[in-house]
Amino acid sequence: MRYLFLLYGPDGPLPAPGSPEGQQMISEWRAATDAMARAGVLIDCAPLQPPSAATTVQVRGGETLLTDGPAAEIKEQFGGYTLVDCADLDEALRWAATVPTAFSGSVEVRPVVQIPDSAGEVPG
């Protein structure tokens, strides 16, 4: 069985990069994810850009409707996820509009933060 952990953190800015609190946060995350990786249970993990960077896609009557920001309708519930790798937002939005949920509910397109590996290279 696969499980997606939805990580809900407190609202507000993260500790400043390079500050002692920021370094502590990074080492705590490394410890937790390294342990999962060593145990062979980790498939993928990444932080997301903030909700303000989200775009919500709905398809109604053959028209694709875009809204700046997260999906806010409370009666819809988070029911799955799809991770894609695209050249830019336009390509991601085109694919999002093909997901069945876009026709019945909403698809929130949230960019994943790209983290450089130890050599400083940004993947993708």
Added chain:
Amino acid sequence: MFRAHWWAAVATVARLVGDLEVAEDAVQDACAAALTQWPAAGIPGQPRAWLISVARHKATDRLRRERRRPGKETSAALEVTAPGPEDWVSRADDELGLIFACCHPALDPAVRVPLTLRSVCGLGTAEIAATFLVPEPTMAQRLVRAKRKIRQAGIALRVPSPSELPDRLGGVLRVVYLVFTAGHKPASGEAVVRGDLCEQAIRLARALTTLLPGEPEVTGLLALLLLTDARRGARVSDAGDLVLLADQDRARWDQAKITEGAARLGQALRAQRPGAYQIQAAIAGCHCTAASAADTDWPEIAALYGELLRYEPTPVVAANRAAAVAMAEGPAAGLALLDGIGTDRRLARWPQLHIARGELLCRLGRRRDAARAYQTALDLAPAAPEREFIGRRIRELAG
């Protein structure tokens, strides 16, 4: 001086460093550097290339500094490569890519006009905040948030593919039109006309016709703006009041703009791909080419509004059509159409509908009903110039 180069400079530096926010700050700094250096050293032979090269260095320095900070969030902006000689030249595609990004449908519709005024036109944040009647820090924050979204969400600074172009172009033209409307008819505040914003919109539309010569709606929009702006000098009286089209001194209309607007419209129509902007330009053209208010070809204008309804089936267009029908066929015919529209609850709160009703009721001799219609319009808190106008009408009817 700098405004002429701003769009190209921001667009080129944004392409080179991959970040709009950094590019814009860098061009701003380059303009400040020019202000101190050019008076002494003289204006460089190629001021635009000078600004781009200085801004690019500033942007690259900043990105290098940020990269050295450990744990700093990374972005595509870090892939700064050494430019080849041709990279220094600004390209038409850069400028188009920038305006398409500023008008992207994934951005909040309310931020697209301010963002275009800032990033493309180079207006200051304080000036834009004043236009939209919000405090400067609020506007500054909105602009930063929009630019951050462009970077974080991966909105590309590029011209959409041919299959996307029709939809996306509509969004860009809408923003240019709204820039013009913000100048031509400020929503609130005391100014009757903001000529600077009208000029900015015409500049944008003109640049777009050069960049996209094969799109008749782009040319149609330029024609519409020219034919509307031609009447600017006559729209406000010496006392600062709004003057109705019928009462305007036509000698004060800008003939050069009318001639150019009519030529642009003819050029757009020859493509035989009509659209809402071309039709509105044709309506504006009918007004501009009439020797006097009485000579206006109202049947033609009523027919054009009927055509426009097919593209924009909105109550506002329907109301304008009713007003034209009243001129062509008599006030009773127009009033019947207006009363039909007034049942739309949203439009019933539009002051112009009640002003139009008041005018027709006056012409039918129903003075008391007319006064009531004007009072309703006044209760809906219209902009200051319209408030003045309605007040004058109510006083005339009472007297």
